[in-house]
Amino acid sequence: MPDDGDILDFRSDTITRPSAGMRQAMARAEVGDDVFGEDPTVRRLEQRAAELCGREAALLVPSGTMANLIGLALHCQRGDEVILERRTHSFSHEVGGGAALFGILFHPLESADGRLLPEQVEEAIRPVDVHQPRTRLVVVENSINLAGGLLYPFELLRRLRQLTRQRGLGLHLDGARIFNAAVASGVEPATWAAQVDTLSFCLSKGLGCPVGSLFVGDREQVDQARWLRKMLGGGMRQAGIIAAAGLYALEHNIARLAEDHARARELAAGLRQCLDERFRVQPVETNMVLIHTDSAATTETTLASWRRAGVLALAPSPTTIRLVTHLDIPAAGARQAVERISRATREQG
């Protein structure tokens, strides 16, 4: 196995470390007590985030999980129900927080590719009936992490918006990677954001920050979100240090996401050439390559062999392998990974 410095780590875009420029911005940040509303850098970040999303206000929170949880709690009372696709992060990977902390029921639906269809939602909305919980909210994700970074098509979102409006439901967008979606689709974040009631996005993924997410919506929603953040223990004091990283990322690290997408495509093309029929490499839409395998055993031995060759990936399920490109993957990283994997495959075969 190559030494640490030579390992190509495609496990996630969350592993990126703040760059020298970002660290300088953090070191220089003007700060105050943000729970008192006195941190000027946090205020600037929140304003910038709201502006980029074309919405009235935004709130800095510690994580994407907290931003989504605030979204659930804002739209639902105890005993209310939220409809989402089963691969949606807030259902599958956020510890059931909406149920545990706010008594919200999850109504997970299954689609072919993680994209929630308006027809499915319509069917799943509960009738107004004294025996049933009330459907209050629909959550969608863009891009869809557990579906391999697939985009949620804009037209689908528009139709979902029509439906949720007609039926009096809230619509929350988990836009943890909304900038990847925007760069890949050419549809601006504000255009996506105009179709939903609330959204969240993460600074700590492809944008390369050490921590932080934004909850975005109307002024009134964000005022309420501030209470919920405090209730959840997410009120932060001199958070300008973190906000400075966010401002830096919003200025420097959005357009370059196109490079991550190009590297993911390059990686997928190379892997299609060198992997055998036990593997199916899904078409790439953003910064993830998802490979479907024929068995859990194949997944396990493959990950171990790649690890020995100096390429790290993750298995989001027993029969899928995911590689994520990000700002700490060098320009030649995709080519090098394919070379290493080809060599490891030849040596095994």
Ligand SMILES: Cc1ncc(COP(=O)(O)O)c(C=O)c1O
């Ligand atoms: C789509 C999506 N939403 C939310 C989150 C949660 O973010 P955090 O890890 O900051 O809680 C993640 C994290 O991977 C994610 O991929």
